[in-house]
Amino acid sequence: MAKRPWYMQPPDGPRSVYDTRDADEHAAIAAALEKLPLAHAARLAHAEGADTIHLTHLVAEGPELVEALKGAHLSGYQRILKRTGRHFQP
Numbered sequence: 001m002a003k004r005p006w007y008m009q010p011p012d013g014p015r016s017v018y019d020t021r022d023a024d025e026h027a028a029i030a031a032a033l034e035k036l037p038l039a040h041a042a043r044l045a046h047a048e049g050a051d052t053i054h055l056t057h058l059v060a061e062g063p064e065l066v067e068a069l070k071g072a073h074l075s076g077y078q079r080i081l082k083r084t085g086r087h088f089q090p
Contacts, residue, residue, distance in 0.1 A: 021051075021052065021076050022076060022079060022080075024075070024076065024079065025052070025072050025073070025075065025076030025079075028068075028071075028072035028075065028076075029046055029052060029055065029069060029072050030046065031068075032065060032068035032069055032072060033046055033055070033065075033069075035061070035065070036059070036061065036065075040058075041058045042055045042058040042059050045058055052069055052070075052072060052073040052076075053070075053073060055069055056069050056070060
């Protein structure tokens, strides 16, 4: 498998204790941000470890991009709840 470019990988180094994103969420965010130029503020912020909701404030390219970021965040949050056994089961 080919190595992903730097802007599609989770940030290296120590993660903030508030960064609860898993590799799937990082990949979904990178895929959503892939349409933006490399020097875009949202891509740079993601590479530096900004949280997903903060990234939604940096994109003005369209509501579909914001929805993709929110969807990635919510999917990641659901995985966290399932892993910890705190999800709601009807």
